[in-house]
Amino acid sequence: MLWRYIAKRLLIGVVQLFGLIIAVFFLIRLLPADPVSRLVGMNASEEAYAQAAAQLGLDQPVMTQLAQYLGLQPSVQPGLLQGSLGISWVTNEPVLSEIGAYLPVTIELITLAFIVALLVAVPVGMLGALNPGGRTDKGVFLYSLFAGSQPEFWWGLLFVYVFYYQLGVAPPPLGRLSPMTNPPDFVTGFMLIDTLIAGSLPKFLEALHHLMLPVLTLAFILSGPIIKMVRQNMLRALQSDFVLYANCIGLPKKRVARYALRAAMAPSMTLIGILYGFMLSGAVLVESVFSLGGIGQYSIRSVLAFDYPAIQGVVLIITAISLLVYLLLDLVHAAIDPRIAH
Amino acid sequence: MTLLTVRNLQVTYRSETAVSRPVDGASFTINPREVVGLVGDAGAGKSTAALALLGLARAPGAITGGEVIFEGRDLLKLPEDDMRAIRGRDIGIIVQNPRAALNPLLRVGTQIGNAYKAHNQSTEAEARKQAVDMLRMVGINDPDRRVEAFAHELSGGMAQRALIAMALSSRPKLLIADEPTSGLDVTIQAQFLDEMWQTVQATGSAILLVTQELGVIANYCDRVLVLHDGRIVEDAPVRQFFESPRHPYSQDVLRLFRERGGEYPAQITGDRNFLKTDALTKHFPLRNSKKVVQAVDKVSLSIGRAEAVGLVGESGSGKTTVGRCLLRLVDATSGQITFDGTDITALLPADMRKIRSRMQIVFQDPYDSLNPRWTIEDLLAEPLRVHGTPDRATVRAKATAALKLVDLDPALLDRKPRGLGASTLQRVNIARALILDPEFVVLDEPTSVLAPRARNGLIALLAKLQKDLGISFLFISHDLTTVRYLCQRVAVMYLGQIVEEGTVEQVFSTPRHPYSAALLSAHLFPDPINRRVDHPVPAALQGEIPSPIDVPKGCYLASRCPHALEACRATAQTLTQLPDGRQVRCMRVVNGDI
Incomplete structure (x- = not known):
C-alpha cells in the first residue's frame, strides 16, 4: 500500500517534471535575449555569429532543438534520456557535473540550518504557546521584530563583523575551508562527508567551523516562521477538545503536553517542506556573503549569461529535489497523523 | 450522605470588552448512585458548570468563586496534582462531540490505557487488557480489534462508547455525561443511554446527566436540576417536575407536553390529494461505476390542503431527497408529482417558476441558509x-x-x-x-438545531400557520415528539421506501411495521410515568442499515427483522392498505401473522 503510494507519487513527479521541462524550454526561448551575441560580442562579424549559433545548435528549428535536448537524437548529441543535461555554453563543461559540484554546498548549508532552526524553534514555539504573553513570548516578539524585518545578507554581514572581526571566534567568510588548506578529494561534494572519507578529522572540524556562521545566519532567519508556526499550531492543539478531555480524565501534565505537541507538529511538516524547497535557491544571498559557491550563485550566473542548458538543468534539479522533499515530509506527516490516508 | 455538594459556583469569561458569567451562583447536591438531570437552554451554562466541577474552564474562562465539595474535600482548593488525581479516578466525564474529544493521532486502546495508567499502578499489558475489557463492557463488538482503531475510524456512537470506556476505566463514583447523545441517530441514542445506565448501575456510580432533551430526562433521571441564567432555579424529583414545574422557564419548556397531553392533532377534511406523488424514484449515479445510489424508491405520498404530514426515519433513509424532489430542486429519476391538479414532473423552467412561488422550503440549518x-x-x-x-x-x-x-x-x-x-x-x-403566500411548505428538520423552549415555540407557530393560513406542510424530522404534536399523518421511511403510512395516532399508538415499531420503541418520549429503565425494553434492531447501492431483493428490513421468514427475503414487499386505512409494507402484517 505504502510502496504503491510512493510509486504513484514518483510517477506523478516524473510527469510534472516533464511538463516543467517543456515549459521552461519554450519560455526561455521566448525571452527577448540573444545568447549568441552575448557569447561572441556585439561587434562580431556575421560569419562568427553564424558559426557560434551553429555551434550552440540555435540555427536548428526549435522542435529539433527540443528533440535533441530530450535525447531523441542520441546520434547527434546525448540528451535527457541518456542522462545528460547538456553542455554549459559558458564553461563548456557538462551541466550535470557542474550542478553536482555546486548543489551539495547548498544542501549541506540549508540542511544544517534547518536542523539548528528546528532544534531551537520547536521548544521556543512550544514554550510560547504553553505560556502566552510570558517571557518567552515577549522575547520571541522582540526577535521577530528584528529578524523578520531585515534581509539575511545584512545579518550575515553583521555576524561576520561580530563573530569574526570583533570576537574572533569564527573564521573569515572565505569559503568552505581556509584558502591555505588542501580540499579533500571530491567524492560526494559534501565537505563534511568528503573530509571524513579522506579520514581527516582536522579538516572535518575546519569545514564545520567554516559552516558555523552561514548556518547560524540562515537558522536565525528560518527560526522566525518556524517558531510562529509551531506556536500557532500548538496553541490550536492546546485549545482543542481532545486536550481539554485529556485534562478532564486526569492525565499527567507531561502526557497532555506530548499529546498537544504531536498534534502541533503534524501540520507543521508541510510548511517546513515548502520552506526547504524555497531555500534551495533562496539561500543565494547568504552563499554570496560567505563566498560559498552554491546552486543559487550558479543559477544567477547562468541566467545572466543566457546559458540555456544550465538554466534548464538547475530548474529541473531543484524541482526534482523539492518534489522529493515534499514526498518525504508527506510520508512523515502520514506517520504522525493516521488520518492522512494514502 | 451526599456525594457532591456545589455551593455558589461561579465561572467568569473576561474579554477585553466584556465580562460574562455563564455560571453565577449555582448550588446543588448529588447523592451516591443517583441519576440527576441538568437541563437548561442552549447557552445556559450547563457544559461550563459540568467542566467547573472538575476545576476546569475553557480558555479564556476561569472559575471565580464557590465550592465543589466531593467526599468532604473542596476540589477547587486542592493543589493541581491532587486535582488531576481525582479527575478520571473519582469523577469521570463524557462530553458531546466525542470524536473531537479523542486524540486523533493515537489508537483508542492506547488512550484508554493512558487514562487507566494515570490512576492505577499497571504495566502496559495490563492497561491494554483493561482497555479491551472496558470496550467490551460498554457494548462494543470485537473489542480486540477496536482498540487498534483511530478516532476517525469510529462512528459517533462508537466514539461515545470509547469515551465512556475511558471515563469509567477507573470506576469513578460520579459520571458527568454532558449531552452524550447529541449528534447520534435516534435509534442509537436510546441504545447508548440504556447501555450507559446499565454500566453505571454495575459500577455503582452516580450520574449527572446534562441534556436539553426532556425525553432523556423523563426516561433516565431520578431528579431534575434546571439551570437558568447561571443558577439552579428548580430542583425536583422527575415526576414532580413534569407534573407541576414551578419556575417559569420549566413551565415554558413543558408547555406543549402539559397542554396537549395525550391528544393528537385533529384530522383535516376536504381535498386529500392537494399534493401527490406517484412512484417517485430518485437514483444518484456513482462516479466511475454503473451502479446507482437508490435514495428514493417508488414513494407514493399524498398531502391534503391544510394538512401536515410527517416524514420520519433514520438519517440516510431518503427523507430529505423526497422533500427536494417535491419542489424539483432535484429532478426525480422517474415517477410523477401532481400539485393542485397540475403534473409538475416535466414542467418547463418558466412554468415551474410560477408554480414555485406557491411551494416553499425551510432548511435544517438556519445559519447556512x-x-x-x-x-x-x-x-x-x-x-x-x-x-x-x-x-x-x-x-x-x-x-x-x-x-x-x-x-x-x-x-x-x-x-x-x-x-x-x-x-x-x-x-x-x-x-x-x-x-x-405559498400553499405548500417543505420543512426539512427545522427544529433540530433549536433548544427545547424555542422548539416548542416553533411548533406552536407552525400549528397556528397551518390553521390560520391553510398551508400544507411536509414535515421532515427524526424527532418523533415534534411530529406527534404537529402532524395529522405520518409516513415512516426506511432505505428510500415508505414502510408504513397512516394517521399519527395509528402509527404512534400501535405501529404495525416492525421497523416503525423499533423506531418508536427507540424514541424517548417525555413521559416520566412509563420510564424505559423501569421495564424491559424490546430489543433494538440488530445490525446496520443495508447500503442503498446494493439493496436487498426482498424486504429491505429482512436482514434485521426478528419476524423475517424465508419468503420475506425472497419477495419484494408492496405497500398494502389495512382495514383501518393505514398502509404497511410487510406481508406478515397484511397476512395477520404479527
Missing part, C-alpha cells in the same frame, strides 16, 4: 424580487407583515443575521418561505 452579508429585509425581499419586482414600499410592508406573522419584531428588518440566535433565524427562514 441565510446570507450573512444581507440585511433581514434584503433576505425577505429576495423571493419578492425573483417573482416580480414590486416597489420598495410594498417590499417593506410585506417584509414587516411576514415578520409579524412569525412573531418577530419588525425592527429586525435592518439587522443582519449575525448575532441573532438560531430560533430567531429559523423564524426569519420561515417568514421568507411565507412571504409569497
Whole structure:
C-alpha cells in the first residue's frame, strides 16, 4: 500500500517534471535575449555569429532543438534520456557535473540550518504557546521584530563583523575551508562527508567551523516562521477538545503536553517542506556573503549569461529535489497523523 | 450522605470588552448512585458548570468563586496534582462531540490505557487488557480489534462508547455525561443511554446527566436540576417536575407536553390529494461505476390542503431527497408529482417558476441558509424580487407583515443575521418561505438545531400557520415528539421506501411495521410515568442499515427483522392498505401473522 503510494507519487513527479521541462524550454526561448551575441560580442562579424549559433545548435528549428535536448537524437548529441543535461555554453563543461559540484554546498548549508532552526524553534514555539504573553513570548516578539524585518545578507554581514572581526571566534567568510588548506578529494561534494572519507578529522572540524556562521545566519532567519508556526499550531492543539478531555480524565501534565505537541507538529511538516524547497535557491544571498559557491550563485550566473542548458538543468534539479522533499515530509506527516490516508 | 455538594459556583469569561458569567451562583447536591438531570437552554451554562466541577474552564474562562465539595474535600482548593488525581479516578466525564474529544493521532486502546495508567499502578499489558475489557463492557463488538482503531475510524456512537470506556476505566463514583447523545441517530441514542445506565448501575456510580432533551430526562433521571441564567432555579424529583414545574422557564419548556397531553392533532377534511406523488424514484449515479445510489424508491405520498404530514426515519433513509424532489430542486429519476391538479414532473423552467412561488422550503440549518452579508429585509425581499419586482414600499410592508406573522419584531428588518440566535433565524427562514403566500411548505428538520423552549415555540407557530393560513406542510424530522404534536399523518421511511403510512395516532399508538415499531420503541418520549429503565425494553434492531447501492431483493428490513421468514427475503414487499386505512409494507402484517 505504502510502496504503491510512493510509486504513484514518483510517477506523478516524473510527469510534472516533464511538463516543467517543456515549459521552461519554450519560455526561455521566448525571452527577448540573444545568447549568441552575448557569447561572441556585439561587434562580431556575421560569419562568427553564424558559426557560434551553429555551434550552440540555435540555427536548428526549435522542435529539433527540443528533440535533441530530450535525447531523441542520441546520434547527434546525448540528451535527457541518456542522462545528460547538456553542455554549459559558458564553461563548456557538462551541466550535470557542474550542478553536482555546486548543489551539495547548498544542501549541506540549508540542511544544517534547518536542523539548528528546528532544534531551537520547536521548544521556543512550544514554550510560547504553553505560556502566552510570558517571557518567552515577549522575547520571541522582540526577535521577530528584528529578524523578520531585515534581509539575511545584512545579518550575515553583521555576524561576520561580530563573530569574526570583533570576537574572533569564527573564521573569515572565505569559503568552505581556509584558502591555505588542501580540499579533500571530491567524492560526494559534501565537505563534511568528503573530509571524513579522506579520514581527516582536522579538516572535518575546519569545514564545520567554516559552516558555523552561514548556518547560524540562515537558522536565525528560518527560526522566525518556524517558531510562529509551531506556536500557532500548538496553541490550536492546546485549545482543542481532545486536550481539554485529556485534562478532564486526569492525565499527567507531561502526557497532555506530548499529546498537544504531536498534534502541533503534524501540520507543521508541510510548511517546513515548502520552506526547504524555497531555500534551495533562496539561500543565494547568504552563499554570496560567505563566498560559498552554491546552486543559487550558479543559477544567477547562468541566467545572466543566457546559458540555456544550465538554466534548464538547475530548474529541473531543484524541482526534482523539492518534489522529493515534499514526498518525504508527506510520508512523515502520514506517520504522525493516521488520518492522512494514502 | 451526599456525594457532591456545589455551593455558589461561579465561572467568569473576561474579554477585553466584556465580562460574562455563564455560571453565577449555582448550588446543588448529588447523592451516591443517583441519576440527576441538568437541563437548561442552549447557552445556559450547563457544559461550563459540568467542566467547573472538575476545576476546569475553557480558555479564556476561569472559575471565580464557590465550592465543589466531593467526599468532604473542596476540589477547587486542592493543589493541581491532587486535582488531576481525582479527575478520571473519582469523577469521570463524557462530553458531546466525542470524536473531537479523542486524540486523533493515537489508537483508542492506547488512550484508554493512558487514562487507566494515570490512576492505577499497571504495566502496559495490563492497561491494554483493561482497555479491551472496558470496550467490551460498554457494548462494543470485537473489542480486540477496536482498540487498534483511530478516532476517525469510529462512528459517533462508537466514539461515545470509547469515551465512556475511558471515563469509567477507573470506576469513578460520579459520571458527568454532558449531552452524550447529541449528534447520534435516534435509534442509537436510546441504545447508548440504556447501555450507559446499565454500566453505571454495575459500577455503582452516580450520574449527572446534562441534556436539553426532556425525553432523556423523563426516561433516565431520578431528579431534575434546571439551570437558568447561571443558577439552579428548580430542583425536583422527575415526576414532580413534569407534573407541576414551578419556575417559569420549566413551565415554558413543558408547555406543549402539559397542554396537549395525550391528544393528537385533529384530522383535516376536504381535498386529500392537494399534493401527490406517484412512484417517485430518485437514483444518484456513482462516479466511475454503473451502479446507482437508490435514495428514493417508488414513494407514493399524498398531502391534503391544510394538512401536515410527517416524514420520519433514520438519517440516510431518503427523507430529505423526497422533500427536494417535491419542489424539483432535484429532478426525480422517474415517477410523477401532481400539485393542485397540475403534473409538475416535466414542467418547463418558466412554468415551474410560477408554480414555485406557491411551494416553499425551510432548511435544517438556519445559519447556512441565510446570507450573512444581507440585511433581514434584503433576505425577505429576495423571493419578492425573483417573482416580480414590486416597489420598495410594498417590499417593506410585506417584509414587516411576514415578520409579524412569525412573531418577530419588525425592527429586525435592518439587522443582519449575525448575532441573532438560531430560533430567531429559523423564524426569519420561515417568514421568507411565507412571504409569497405559498400553499405548500417543505420543512426539512427545522427544529433540530433549536433548544427545547424555542422548539416548542416553533411548533406552536407552525400549528397556528397551518390553521390560520391553510398551508400544507411536509414535515421532515427524526424527532418523533415534534411530529406527534404537529402532524395529522405520518409516513415512516426506511432505505428510500415508505414502510408504513397512516394517521399519527395509528402509527404512534400501535405501529404495525416492525421497523416503525423499533423506531418508536427507540424514541424517548417525555413521559416520566412509563420510564424505559423501569421495564424491559424490546430489543433494538440488530445490525446496520443495508447500503442503498446494493439493496436487498426482498424486504429491505429482512436482514434485521426478528419476524423475517424465508419468503420475506425472497419477495419484494408492496405497500398494502389495512382495514383501518393505514398502509404497511410487510406481508406478515397484511397476512395477520404479527
